[in-house]
Amino acid sequence: MSKPGVLRLFPEEEYVLPGHAACPGCPIGIGLRYVLKALEGKAIVVIPACCTSIVAGPFPRSAFKVPVLHIAFAAAAATASGILEALEAKGITDVHVVVWAGDGGTVDIGIQALSGAAERGHNIIYICYDNEAYMNTGIQRSGATPYGAWTTTTVTGKREHKKDVPAIMVAHRIPYVATASVGFPVDLYNKVKKASMMKGLKYIHLHAPCPVGWRFPSEKTIEVARLAVETGMWVLYEVVYGKFKLTGPSARLLDKKQRKPIGEYLRLQERFRKLSEQDVKELQDFVDSQWEYITKMLER
Amino acid sequence: MTSRMDVKKLVLTSNYAAAYAAKLARAEIISAYPITPQTTVVEKLAEFIERGELKAKMIRVESEHSAMAACIGASATGARVFTATSSHGLLYMYEMLWWAAGARLPIVMGVVTRAIAPPWNIWTEHADILSPRDSGWLIFFAESAQEVLDMILQAYKVAENEQVLLPVMVGWDAFISSHTAEPVDVPSQEIVDEFLPPRKSAAFLLDVKDPVSHGNLVFPDFYMEFRYLMQRGMESARDIIRKVDEEFGKIFGRRYGGLIEKYRCDDAEYALITLGGSSGDAREAVDKLRENGVKIGLCRIRVIRPFPVQDVVECLSNKEGVIVVERDISMGLCGVLATEIASVLFMNGIQPKFASFIAGLGGREVSVEDFLKMLDFSLKEFQRGNKRVGPHWYGVKEEVIP
Numbered sequence: 001m002s003k004p005g006v007l008r009l010f011p012e013e014e015y016v017l018p019g020h021a022a023c024p025g026c027p028i029g030i031g032l033r034y035v036l037k038a039l040e041g042k043a044i045v046v047i048p049a050c051c052t053s054i055v056a057g058p059f060p061r062s063a064f065k066v067p068v069l070h071i072a073f074a075a076a077a078a079t080a081s082g083i084l085e086a087l088e089a090k091g092i093t094d095v096h097v098v099v100w101a102g103d104g105g106t107v108d109i110g111i112q113a114l115s116g117a118a119e120r121g122h123n124i125i126y127i128c129y130d131n132e133a134y135m136n137t138g139i140q141r142s143g144a145t146p147y148g149a150w151t152t153t154t155v156t157g158k159r160e161h162k163k164d165v166p167a168i169m170v171a172h173r174i175p176y177v178a179t180a181s182v183g184f185p186v187d188l189y190n191k192v193k194k195a196s197m198m199k200g201l202k203y204i205h206l207h208a209p210c211p212v213g214w215r216f217p218s219e220k221t222i223e224v225a226r227l228a229v230e231t232g233m234w235v236l237y238e239v240v241y242g243k244f245k246l247t248g249p250s251a252r253l254l255d256k257k258q259r260k261p262i263g264e265y266l267r268l269q270e271r272f273r274k275l276s277e278q279d280v281k282e283l284q285d286f287v288d289s290q291w292e293y294i295t296k297m298l299e300r
Numbered sequence: 301m302t303s304r305m306d307v308k309k310l311v312l313t314s315n316y317a318a319a320y321a322a323k324l325a326r327a328e329i330i331s332a333y334p335i336t337p338q339t340t341v342v343e344k345l346a347e348f349i350e351r352g353e354l355k356a357k358m359i360r361v362e363s364e365h366s367a368m369a370a371c372i373g374a375s376a377t378g379a380r381v382f383t384a385t386s387s388h389g390l391l392y393m394y395e396m397l398w399w400a401a402g403a404r405l406p407i408v409m410g411v412v413t414r415a416i417a418p419p420w421n422i423w424t425e426h427a428d429i430l431s432p433r434d435s436g437w438l439i440f441f442a443e444s445a446q447e448v449l450d451m452i453l454q455a456y457k458v459a460e461n462e463q464v465l466l467p468v469m470v471g472w473d474a475f476i477s478s479h480t481a482e483p484v485d486v487p488s489q490e491i492v493d494e495f496l497p498p499r500k501s502a503a504f505l506l507d508v509k510d511p512v513s514h515g516n517l518v519f520p521d522f523y524m525e526f527r528y529l530m531q532r533g534m535e536s537a538r539d540i541i542r543k544v545d546e547e548f549g550k551i552f553g554r555r556y557g558g559l560i561e562k563y564r565c566d567d568a569e570y571a572l573i574t575l576g577g578s579s580g581d582a583r584e585a586v587d588k589l590r591e592n593g594v595k596i597g598l599c600r601i602r603v604i605r606p607f608p609v610q611d612v613v614e615c616l617s618n619k620e621g622v623i624v625v626e627r628d629i630s631m632g633l634c635g636v637l638a639t640e641i642a643s644v645l646f647m648n649g650i651q652p653k654f655a656s657f658i659a660g661l662g663g664r665e666v667s668v669e670d671f672l673k674m675l676d677f678s679l680k681e682f683q684r685g686n687k688r689v690g691p692h693w694y695g696v697k698e699e700v701i702p
Contacts, residue, residue, distance in 0.1 A: 081369075
């Protein structure tokens, strides 16, 4: 969808610097680069324990040209609350407080702090980059790992479905909830921009395929990310004050016939290699039910 | 007309005294989660804010872990912050305590000491405040509401000193202090402002104009240096605590003696060692024994971290016997204070007779009578030639022990 010229509309200034410590093909550098461009570097970033704790680079250097506060696993959203209130106490209102957290730090150990900050209406942009397992510790399953996926703690495939945290955040009635994908940078950029212009807690759940953990070649990150959307495994939408809207390519995928079969997405990844036909059907049914939920929400 | 030297005499519980102290210190961010018996500290602060008497933001977080996380975020952005907790709350924020200290943030926290469940118990014990003693927090302990107020003001001054830059917790006993009202001199805002100016804008705050990164990964080639610097901050704090106490005394007319408070100690042959709210009863027990001709004094520990090594050595070096009575037990060893005092004495080649008592766990009263019994027992044992007495669990009801 993004024509060659479109990316040039992004600000040229880079905030993710060369020399960061990400693996080849890692979606973190890709995603965070667009996020910080959208915020024009006017952001204080809180990073709980996650791959980005490493990607940021070791002392005494930092790979990010914005102030960063690294913090313990469960604490990101609450820490952001503290920064925000201190900025307001100093009369600083033109700086965004951003949480950049992995799926483990968001959907599992960090969900209490996130829920608290959302309920308090704190003016924070919370971005969960979702690589669907604890990658930094070596690919253990998280609440965001999809059904059937191999991880080092689900060696025969996970038996439970992915936790729908964007829906949980919608239930908090915060001003803005969106899903995004590193495969669709313009969509991501626009969502971060939009979030940056709203007051309250804004939640963006960013799908971030991990070559190491999902077992696909490192040059295929974008291809995998796009297939996730095109097969309907991952749905791009935004919810502005409770009002649902599909965005990007997902907008034309409400009709099931328009979606590619999920097999096209699954087969690129070794983590799904052992899926039986029954497993694929189970996963397809889950994807379909997810779309039924979206349809209901669109009609609301 | 109010003058800067005006003092309001109010009848306050230690919890309210803490709230007054945070207000006088002009805390900018208060982040807390309710737990008995800390609640009235935060309720009072909420009232100050609502009435417009305190210009601060209160972050009503969903847990103590988040309370300390928010304090960390706010302090790293340059604000003066305050929080308070107790018992399970302190344990729930344990991870973040280490983070706050490692990040060198001058956070001040009130800790209303309370026993830890199970079984549920809301009364005083010092197990909670003693458990984070390796974390890098300075740990102060007050005896009275007045001392709570004064100590919190001093705590900010010590914590924010550039040679220290470590967080401070100030403890006081559940109910005995937290909910017991006594007359407190509340100084004027003007004079507190002179003693404690606004927090200086330190280097390395979170600021988009000068981006720095806090807490990046550090490999083994540098991590040890970070810990060394924390320990150096602790070591420097001893002198700074004394100087701040001295300066405080000059301005406010109250001095506490620094890291320990000595009572009838100088000519004493025996020293009783206590912590916190029972020290008043301990003092009375000392007076009674003195009337009977026993040369005994009291050494009340006011600062647990940095441990008052020099003060304890000086106080105890010429003593015939030392008796430690404490409201805590390090399971599998003995009382924490006894262990630490014994270790300091050993390291300095001092070997008085030594008695150790675990007393008053879970809020059981330790009265003047109880102190007298423990002291009497110890002195008799010493006279019989026993150099090491205890650790004894004072007052344990043997008849209910299976």
